[in-house]
Amino acid sequence: MRKGRLEAFSDGVIAILITIMVFDLKAPAGADEKTLLALLPAVLTYLLSFVYLAIYWNNHHHLWVMADRVNGRIMWANMHLLFWLSLIPFGTGWLHRSDFAPLPVAVYGVILSACTSSWMILQSAIIAQQGPASALRAAVGNDLKSKLSIALYLSAVFLAYWQPAISLLIYLGLALVWIPPDRRFECAVDRQKGIETAQASAE
Numbered sequence: 737m738r739k740g741r742l743e744a745f746s747d748g749v750i751a752i753l754i755t756i757m758v759f760d761l762k763a764p765a766g767a768d769e770k771t772l773l774a775l776l777p778a779v780l781t782y783l784l785s786f787v788y789l790a791i792y793w794n795n796h797h798h799l800w801v802m803a804d805r806v807n808g809r810i811m812w813a814n815m816h817l818l819f820w821l822s823l824i825p826f827g828t829g830w831l832h833r834s835d836f837a838p839l840p841v842a843v844y845g846v847i848l849s850a851c852t853s854s855w856m857i858l859q860s861a862i863i864a865q866q867g868p869a870s871a872l873r874a875a876v877g878n879d880l881k882s883k884l885s886i887a888l889y890l891s892a893v894f895l896a897y898w899q900p901a902i903s904l905l906i907y908l909g910l911a912l913v914w915i916p917p918d919r920r921f922e923c924a925v926d927r928q929k930g931i932e933t934a935q936a937s938a939e
Contacts, residue, residue: 738805738806739800739803739804739805739806742800742806742810742811742814743796743797743800746796746814746818747793749818749821749822750789750792750793750796750821753789753821753822753824753825754786754789756825757782757785757786757789757824757825757828757829758782760778760782760825760828760829761775761778761779761782777832777835777836778832780832781828781831781832782828782832784828784907784908784911785824785825785827785828787911787915788824788848788851788911789821789824791911791914791915792817792821792851792855794917795855795914795917798917799858799859799862799872802862802871802872802875803862803865803866803872804866805865806865807865809861809864809865810858810861810862810865813854813857813858813860813861814858816854816857816858817851817854817855817857817858819854820847820850820851820854821851823847823850824847824851826847827840827843827844827847828844830843830844831844836900836901836904837900838896838897838900839896841892841896841900841903841904842892842893842894842896842897842903844907845889845890845892845893845896845903845906845907846889846893848889848907848910849886849889849890849893852882852885852886852889853886855882856879856882856883859872859876859879863876881913885910885913885914888906888910889906889907889910891906892906892907
């Protein structure tokens with residue numbers, strides 16, 4: 737299977753998820769500031785989830801630049817990632833409808849933690865396919881950033897039953913950490929392009 741087909745399918749799924757979330761934002765019945773302010777929690781929750789989906793879309797693109805081909809294990813690992821991403825709209829809707837109650841805040845953290853875990857599984861599948869000289873392995877190293885993210889998400893899950901606001905701040909903070917493009921991938925892609933250019937020049 738060509739990796740372009742898998743990447744296009746993933747792009748479509750993420751686009752649909754964003755569409756589902758925005759459809760969940762209902763226009764207020766009134767036309768005053770008080771009515772608009774009542775909609776603010778839903779808008780902010782949508783914004784946070786939109787950023788998370790955008791982060792995964794962006795890094796997913798970089799990931800497939802690093803991959804050379806697709807096998808069955810990679811296909812299922814990618815579907816596993818898309819499954820957890822598809823639950824983000826559910827978590828988003830429950831968060832603002834519950835007024836950020838402990839259980840929905842905790843479930844949102846579980847979803848984000850599972851998304852990161854499935855991302856790491858997908859990376860591992862690509863690294864296994866590439867073999868000992870994996871370019872992706874060299875780029876991600878021990879992937880401490882993802883491991884720390886999972887630890888913080890899980891901490892936020894437990895903190896949600898004590899202080900949901902702290903959990904929400906953790907989710908926001910991690911989103912801000914991941915917004916900048918992953919330099920590990922960008923540097924590896926630049927190196928790969930440099931090698932290909934040098935090879936083409938030599939020929």
